[in-house]
Amino acid sequence: xxxxxxxxxxxxYVGAPTMVVIAxxxxxxxxxxxxxxxxxxxxxxxxxxxxxxxxxxGLKEVVTEARERNLLxxxxxxxxxxxxxxxxxxx
Numbered sequence: 001x002x003x004x005x006x007x008x009x010x011x012x013y014v015g016a017p018t019m020v021v022i023a024x025x026x027x028x029x030x031x032x033x034x035x036x037x038x039x040x041x042x043x044x045x046x047x048x049x050x051x052x053x054x055x056x057x058g059l060k061e062v063v064t065e066a067r068e069r070n071l072l073x074x075x076x077x078x079x080x081x082x083x084x085x086x087x088x089x090x091x
Contacts, residue, residue: 003029011035011044011073023066031066034074044073089091 006022008015011033019031043053045067049060058070065069 004029005030005031005032007034009034011040011053016044016073017054017059018064019071020059020066023071023091024062027070028052029070031071032036032074034076036075038075041073041075 006019006029008031009021010016012035013079014037017035020035022029023031033041033044040053043051046052049063052059052063065072
C-alpha cells in the first residue's frame with residue numbers, strides 16, 4: 001500500500017512541522033493538516049511567514065516551498081477527508 005494523500009490531525013508543535021518535513025522529502029505525496037483552532041490555521045496559511053505559530057530554524061523556507069506544491073492547512077476536517085488515504089495524529 002502506498003500513501004498518496006496523508007492528513008495530519010493537529011497543527012501544533014508535533015503535527016505541522018512533521019508534515020512540513022514529509023512535504024519537503026516526499027513531493028509526490030499530498031499532505032493536509034487540519035486543526036480546530038482557526039487562528040492557528042490562519043497563521044499557517046498567512047502570506048507573512050513571520051506569523052507562523054511555531055519557530056524552527058529553516059521552517060519558513062520549507063513552508064514556502066511546500067505550500068506551493070503539496071501542503072495544505074485546513075480549519076475544517078470535512079474540507080480534506082475525501083482525498084485522504086492515511087491519517088496521522090500529531091496535536
